Amino acid sequence: MTAIAARKEKGFTLIELVMVIVILGILAAFALPRFADLGGEARASTVQGAFGAIKSASAIAHSKALAVGNNPASVELEGLTVNMVNGYPQALDAGGDGILDAAQISTGADGDFNVDATNAGAAAGDAIIIQAKGAATAANCQVSYTAAAADDVPTITIDVSDC
Numbered sequence: 692m693t694a695i696a697a698r699k700e701k702g703f704t705l706i707e708l709v710m711v712i713v714i715l716g717i718l719a720a721f722a723l724p725r726f727a728d729l730g731g732e733a734r735a736s737t738v739q740g741a742f743g744a745i746k747s748a749s750a751i752a753h754s755k756a757l758a759v760g761n762n763p764a765s766v767e768l769e770g771l772t773v774n775m776v777n778g779y780p781q782a783l784d785a786g787g788d789g790i791l792d793a794a795q796i797s798t799g800a801d802g803d804f805n806v807d808a809t810n811a812g813a814a815a816g817d818a819i820i821i822q823a824k825g826a827a828t829a830a831n832c833q834v835s836y837t838a839a840a841a842d843d844v845p846t847i848t849i850d851v852s853d854c
Contacts, residue, residue: 734823734832734854737803741796741821742834742849748793749836749845752780768793774813779839782819783811789819790836790845796821805829815840828853 748768755766756778765774773793774784781789791798791806798806798821807820818837826832831853837846 730825731827731854734826735851738821738823738832738834738849738851738854741794741804742847744794744796745790745821745834745836746847748790748795749779749847752793753778769795776813776815777839777841777843779845781813782817782836782838783808784813789813789838791819791821807833814838818846823854826854 752766752768752773752775755768756763756775759766762778763775765772767773771792774781774789780793783789784792786792789811796802796804798804803824805822805824807822809820811817811819815838818835820833820835822829822833831850833850835846835848835850839845
């Protein structure tokens with residue numbers, strides 16, 4: 692009898708292991724849908740980052756234009772020439788960039804954004820729309836930059852309601 696009492700089993704039984712696996716499976720089934728689509732939140736954050744970059748770049752270019760004086764046609768920011776209209780960056784310049792150069796936003800095949808330049812140009816009031824790639828509704832996941840009119844500031848709006 693003493694031999695049986697001295698022998699103590701260590702470890703888990705098969706039933707205990709199966710129950711733990713079942714409980715983990717149930718928890719995973721409830722938790723997985725909460726984390727399944729984080730892409731929308733990532734796109735919204737990307738658009739919010741672009742919004743901040745555009746606001747900052749516009750203010751920095753305007754500050755540079757004020758420092759240079761005489762309402763310059765262009766300013767140089769980090770080696771890039773940014774064409775100006777009414778003291779702020781153009782929506783789109785002849786090189787195809789404008790505010791995108793100033794904000795260092797990459798577009799095209801390897802960039803994070805698509806650009807709608809239908810109403811964009813070098814004049815005051817022209818607008819450029821920067822949309823996140825892969826958005827559920829592109830028009831509801833975008834930043835819009837409208838070049839400054841005379842004695843005014845540019846209009847920069849954001850919509851991340853359906854990224």
